[in-house]
Amino acid sequence: MAGPPARGGLGESEARRGGSGGPMQDAENVAAPEAAEERAEPGPQQPAAEPPGEEPARPEGPGAPEAADGENEEAEAGPGPEAPAEPAVDGEEAAAGATPGPSPPPPEEPPAAAEAEDEAPGEQAPAEQAGAEQARDAAAEARSDGDGAGGEQGGPSEDAVVAENGDADEPSFSDPEDFVDDVSEEELLGDVLKDRPQEADGIDSVIVVDSVPQVGPDRLDKLRNVIHKIFSKFGKITNDFYPEEEGKTKGYIFLEYASPAHALDAVKNADGYKLDKQHTFRVNLFTDFDKYMTISDEWDIPEKQPFKDLGNLRYWLEEPECRDQYSVIFESGDRTSIFWNDVKDPVSIEERARWTETYVRWSPKGTYLATFHQRGIALWGGEKFKQIQRFSHQGVQLIDFSPCERYLVTFSPLMDTQDDPQAIIIWDILTGQKKRGFHCESSAHWPIFKWSHDGKFFARMTLDTLSIYETPSMGLLDKKSLKISGIKDFSWSPGGNIIAFWVPEDKDIPARVTLMQLPSRQEIRVRNLFNVVDCKLHWQKNGDYLCVKVDRTPKGTQGVVTNFEIFRMREKQVPVDVVEMKEPIIAFAWEPNGSKFAVLHGEAPRISVSFYHVKSNGKIELIKMFDKQQANTIFWSPQGQFVVLAGLRSMNGALAFVDTSDCTVMNIAEHYMASDVEWDPTGRYVVTSVSWWSHKVDNAYWLWTFQGRLLQKNNKDRFCQLLWRPRPPTLLSQDQIKQIRKDLKKYSKIFEQKDRLSQSKASKELVERRRTMMEDFRKYRKMAQELYMEQKNERLELRGGVDTDELDSNVDDWEEETIEFFVTEEIIPLGSQE
């Protein structure tokens, strides 16, 4: 039994790869007719072949796996144009053989077809008999015409038949013994025959199930029942076959469904079904036999893929003016543009219609732009934003990049099935290959998988469990998850492979925040907390500090008190200091590159912002508090020091630009109904925007300097989203950065010079543009007025000689009268009233 074990060993995905990797084999099958016979061999070995009425010798054979492989586009693209073309042609020819085409069928075909017919049992038999009968009737008719040399059917063979029969004296309807029926049925009733069932009909609906319990006749009925129960979920089973040997079933069975779709469904969903401990079903399509049979035992060295030169994917960093790029989605998502940010006007780089179906995402270092499509994710990059990679994931909704840009995590609510986890898929970005699939019940807390800062690990939390996986194997770290009963939340340090997680109180055991080193799983700090309502973990961007915001209800008090537990990660044993606040907390944010943090607290309309500084001795100092703020969100500049406090949406888009080095408010402004604030990656500019997704009018994005000076108002029809293209971390060492800071004055002189130049150039350009516009307009007016003057007489004529060209054209005619009229009107009544 060569068939079943070979098949059993292959998973579906491998099968697919087999399809894509072995185009050669496919091509061979089709090209050589002998191959068809070889393929037929497993059939006779399979007793199964008889009852379902399917004969493995079928000319279309190779076409079927192709069809089943339809999803796999690489299979078609891979092997070059000739190979797939051949099966198609052959298939067509085979079909043509059965139909009464004008071109005679290829010589080999008719015998093969005839053979097939002879062998074809079951339902086809009556049809063929009927066909034969018709043929005989036709022959009889021809005979009854006497020796009519020109039977309607014509053709030399007919003549021969008639001639032979014509000699007979009495009407005998039996053929003479040496009669050879050499009229092919295609010739006689091709139009009927073309509709006859093909033996391959329905073969796509047959599945083979391996690892079925081997039972004797006494338990066969029970087995049938069980099998029926499991497999009729996918569609109506029209036929089954349980091969037997020595009174026991052989352990594999054949099932036929009403349609190939059901069979596919069964393969997809029942493969790997665990019946009991000993029996896990392996389900395959019957038509896949060929594919697996022809997989060579020898390992073929995969063909070397030609290197695709994508150009410099980081070209945008070499821009001489150090400008940044951003993406803009507008027209309610129909159009997506990429711009260079420029102080004067944005410079368009690329604009495409329907580039994405929902929104876009930049990868964390800015190399790729991801677009969303019903069928999956596409990545774009390089100077011309060419497509770099595609990831096929039906109905994808959410994605996440690993910080190292090696892996992409995609989520789709559509694809998951019990045995084939596909809700979340992790992909290798460079190769485009799927690394692993995961189940996922809810995407509510995206990202489900949180990455360590270097992309070496990723972790996910489920009930009482923290599962940490490692790359590139995508397997569980140390092959087991961590049991942490009650775990509520966790977070990776952005500065090292440390995980922080917290567990709420459980009866007498206090709530607990734990810092754990990985991969050693060593707990480096545990802090117990009491009367905890909720905790939130906030890492400073470098991982220097962790702030755990703890909402507590201390005994003997009413209401919630918030503690900010500040962990100093870089010091021995991780000392912790606490800031307590009695007011409700609206927002908290660390200064990205520094030791300050900002807190928005209070209740509208009495909202205050407080800035704290964590000193090197651990003391936490309140630097400044501003009250009466209109803000609900804190946006630190990526470089630190500067911060925008924004009252988004319901707070009408109030903006405050604060310099925290001396805590001065640099500017108070407003972008009415603003819904988003986005700092550029260098901290030079801020964009505020009103997205169509949250507000339907005045959709626009405004560009500000970090000090809050408004530079541009960019109105875009149904503007949706602006995202700055991130920059990879700087390659400069700390010393080099220090040196640059020291020499800042030297640089600033150069920049100021440049700015002045471009500014005067800009105003010059503006004036120049206006001048030409004025000039053009003047020319146009002159022309129009000349025409107007030419028509003067016509106008006069139309108005009975009265000149109405000027408001005072007729002054000469009735000047005095008018003036007197006005004077008397206005003065006399006044005088009389007095």
Next chain:
Amino acid sequence: MGHTGAVWCVDADWDTKHVLTGSADNSCRLWDCETGKQLALLKTNSAVRTCGFDFGGNIIMFSTDKQMGYQCFVSFFDLRDPSQIDSNEPYMKIPCNDTKITSAVWGPLGECIIAGHESGELNQYSAKSGEVLVNVKEHSRQINDIQLSRDMTMFVTASKDNTAKLFDSTTLEHQKTFRTERPVNSAALSPNYDHVVLGGGQEAMDVTTTSTRIGKFEARFFHLAVEEEFGRVKGHFGPINSVAFHPDGKSYSSGGEDGYVRIHYFDPQYFEFEFEA
């Protein structure tokens, strides 16, 4: 006596003897301006949207809405031929099957009319043959208003597509575009400066959901040549439906959905203002 439905349009002839009004009561009426006496009543099948006297004041034109199964038509009557009025038989009736006329004016010298359509198209129809002389489509949405310059050589259109545009009256060549963030209901050209004033705002339908601040019910002044805005006048708390300059160019007025007509006199700076060019 008088109209029994909303009056959509009014026009006076050049010497202000007659006034023509069109109404949603399916009639167009001619009045004696001085006495207010109704001189003619022309019944129509649907509301009269636009009306006007030609340059000489002898021919009147009005257009009717596509409504209640009736087509949009432009009808022309020659007032010098009383039989046309008596029999309510225009000497010419142009059907506009595709898209209805939302605003129309007479072209210079009364040779043609210029009509703005619901689709944003502009058509120049001959007043003699009725044929389309020029067709342009520069606006993407309904044209709410057309106003000629004082010398009638050019006109400005106000459109729901948030822009107003300047065209040449003879060729219908597009000259300039003035952009705003709101639908423009009306636009008027200054008689003595290269200025245009635009009025509009959030559509009345949507006003309930937005504050006056978001409605932007402001009159906005643009320079004709450079297309740049140089002034704004606030005051209305509903969309502005119509704007007009005083014939001497020293003041302008605006009528709003809020029920107010505001008359504004320009500051001295207005007359001194010039763009740096």
